[in-house]
Amino acid sequence: MKKRSFALFLLLCASSTFSADLHYSLIKKESGKTNESTLLVIGGIHGDEPGGYFAPMLLAKHYTIQKGNVWIVPNLNFDSIVKNRRGTYGDMNRKFAKIETKDKDFEIVSDIKKLILDPKVDLTLNLHDGQGFYRAKNIDKNFNPKAWGQATIIDQQKIPDAKYGNLAEIAKKVNQETNVDLIEDVHEFNVKNTNTKDKDKAMQQSLTYFSITNNKPAFAIETSKNITDLSHKVFYQLKTIEKFMKVMNIEFTRSFELEEKVIEELLKDVGMLEIPPTKIMLNLSTLKPSIRFFPINKADFHYHSENPLVAIIHDKNEYKIMNGNKLISTLKADMMEFDNSLNEINLLLDGKKSTAKVGTLIQAREHFEIAPIQGYRINIIGYSKEGVLSEEGIKVEPSVLMKSYAIDKEETTYMVHFYKDKKFCGMVNIQFIQH
Ligand SMILES: [Zn+2]
Numbered sequence: 001m002k003k004r005s006f007a008l009f010l011l012l013c014a015s016s017t018f019s020a021d022l023h024y025s026l027i028k029k030e031s032g033k034t035n036e037s038t039l040l041v042i043g044g045i046h047g048d049e050p051g052g053y054f055a056p057m058l059l060a061k062h063y064t065i066q067k068g069n070v071w072i073v074p075n076l077n078f079d080s081i082v083k084n085r086r087g088t089y090g091d092m093n094r095k096f097a098k099i100e101t102k103d104k105d106f107e108i109v110s111d112i113k114k115l116i117l118d119p120k121v122d123l124t125l126n127l128h129d130g131q132g133f134y135r136a137k138n139i140d141k142n143f144n145p146k147a148w149g150q151a152t153i154i155d156q157q158k159i160p161d162a163k164y165g166n167l168a169e170i171a172k173k174v175n176q177e178t179n180v181d182l183i184e185d186v187h188e189f190n191v192k193n194t195n196t197k198d199k200d201k202a203m204q205q206s207l208t209y210f211s212i213t214n215n216k217p218a219f220a221i222e223t224s225k226n227i228t229d230l231s232h233k234v235f236y237q238l239k240t241i242e243k244f245m246k247v248m249n250i251e252f253t254r255s256f257e258l259e260e261k262v263i264e265e266l267l268k269d270v271g272m273l274e275i276p277p278t279k280i281m282l283n284l285s286t287l288k289p290s291i292r293f294f295p296i297n298k299a300d301f302h303y304h305s306e307n308p309l310v311a312i313i314h315d316k317n318e319y320k321i322m323n324g325n326k327l328i329s330t331l332k333a334d335m336m337e338f339d340n341s342l343n344e345i346n347l348l349l350d351g352k353k354s355t356a357k358v359g360t361l362i363q364a365r366e367h368f369e370i371a372p373i374q375g376y377r378i379n380i381i382g383y384s385k386e387g388v389l390s391e392e393g394i395k396v397e398p399s400v401l402m403k404s405y406a407i408d409k410e411e412t413t414y415m416v417h418f419y420k421d422k423k424f425c426g427m428v429n430i431q432f433i434q435h
Contacts, residue, residue: 019107020089022078025308026115029065029072037163037248038069040116040124041241044324045093045207047080049129051223051233053324056127057309058234058266059241068250071121074308075324076112077105082311084325093126094202096210116211116218123164123217125244126207127237130222134192142226143186149224150189152240155196155203155212164217164248168193171219174243181239183232183260187224189240219244231264238263270323271307277340279359279426284310284321286408287329293381293405294319295417295424296333339423346371348395358418358426363433367397370416376425379417381405391416398432 024044043056056074063070075081080088087093089104099109116124130148138144152171159165168191175189182188196203196212203209211218221240223233238258245252256262270284280295284305296319303312309324319331342358348369349362356362370378372392380391382405388394403411413431417424 020077020079020104022075022082022311024073024076024078024108024112027060027072027074027308028069029060029063030069031065031067031251033067036068037122037250038071038120039241039245039248039250040071040118040121041073041127042076042112042124042207043072043074043127044076044078044081045126046087046091046128047077047083047085047325049086049127049225050230050325051129051227051237052127052221053081053309054230054267055234055237055241057307057324058263059238060308061306062256062266063252063254066251066253068245068248069120070245070250070252071115073112073115076108078311079104081309081324082313082322093207094205096207097205112207113210116207116216117214121216123219123244123248124208124211125241126218126220128220128222129225129233131225133186133224133226134190134222136190145192148192148222149226150187150236151192151222152189153192153194153208153220153222155194155200155206155209155218157193159212159215159217162215162217165215167217167219170217170244170247174240174247177243177246178236178240183235187227187232187236189236192222229260231260231267234263234267235260270328271305271310273303273305273310273312273321274359275301275303276359279340279342279357281359281361281429282321283361283408283413284323284328286410286413287321288407288409289327290330290332291407292332293334294331295336295338295427296331297338297424298333298335300338337423339420339425341420342373342376342418342425345373345418345428356428358428361413361429361431363431365433367395368430369393369395373418375420377419379419381415381417383414 041056044053053074056072060072077092092105095109099106132142132147133149134147134151135143154167154171157168171191179188194200194203196209208218208220223236227233273282273284311322313320317333321328349364350366370392377390378392382401407413413429415427417427
């Protein structure tokens with residue numbers, strides 16, 4: 001087995017006039033062998049369909065590919081995902097037949113088209129949450145031929161001469177297998193053929209039809225918007241993706257059991273956020289919904305997270321940390337100049353001499369004490385003592401700290417800021433752990 005590590009760097013840059021603010025990420029998981037199939041999974045073309053982007057995020061994070069290749073774009077329409085809107089600049093899935101160069105989606109649509117047409121890609125899946133529950137016959141307002149949910153969508157029966165070109169047959173086989181273990185019987189998947197070429201003008205502008213007209217198989221997977229539990233939607237999306245992998249002879253292992261409860265837990269793990277070069281590290285899974293006095297360098301602000309759904313949206317002096325369409329925390333910015341000269345500090349952790357890199361998260365049981373640093377001022381957020389300018393050489397226990405200044409929901413983690421004159425030099429965050 002060949003293991004591949006991957007790292008993702010998300011950069012928030014000033015947007016150029018004709019492109020979206022956030023570009024998608026591409027995660028390639030490859031077995032490293034030649035002549036094996038490649039599946040391209042695209043999530044998040046519609047920003048208000050979270051099943052379609054949290055599933056590929058877990059696929060990217062928790063799956064190892066042992067045979068074949070899986071390329072994952074979990075966040076195609078990232079600007080719309082963080083706003084929880086179908087399409088901030090209009091419906092992206094209606095821009096694949098033609099798009100004007102001045103369209104804000106132009107760059108993303110052009111880039112993803114190139115990826116779909118990459119000779120290595122054998123099959124593309126476009127993930128959605130659709131309205132209702134698709135049924136071939138009309139049952140009621142939720143179960144009918146016009147609904148989109150719980151369906152594998154094809155544009156036509158087949159693409160002659162293409163590898164995996166028997167679209168209808170593949171979709172049917174995949175659904176049969178997905179339908180073996182349903183959370184509820186009404187969640188069954190069915191194949192919806194939109195007969196795009198003859199019958200569906202709107203779908204002629206879609207991503208999958210673009211692929212089909214280029215002789216490359218593509219399917220849409222639609223879980224239902226009527227299923228309210230995100231973990232259930234993600235369960236069905238992952239299950240269906242796995243069945244497609246099976247069809248394509250792609251072998252994988254995953255680090256968890258595919259069950260709704262397990263998925264629910266995995267979705268709570270948002271990961272870490274790093275703000276370089278100012279040396280700040282935050283645990284997004286435990287962060288408070290709002291944090292005051294957060295130093296921000298307006299001149300040079302960027303960040304990275306290994307979670308491809310994490311983005312920071314800036315509005316005046318507020319910085320909103322998003323995990324997909326979920327707001328994790330709002331940082332109330334303290335705008336200031338930054339200085340990058342401090343790398344390491346000395347401290348006592350529970351009385352023991354220790355060093356810590358600036359920008360790390362460290363743990364203490366009972367108390368900590370920051371050693372003086374020549375030329376720098378230390379500010380423990382949540383601690384104050386009259387007449388003390390630099391909070392060094394002070395034994396700090398949880399009882400002397402104001403809990404409202406803690407940065408995590410459990411109120412056990414506090415920021416220690418370092419300054420040189422008035423410039424901010426980074427922070428360490430100290431968490432008091434239970435003993
Ligand atoms: Zn959609």
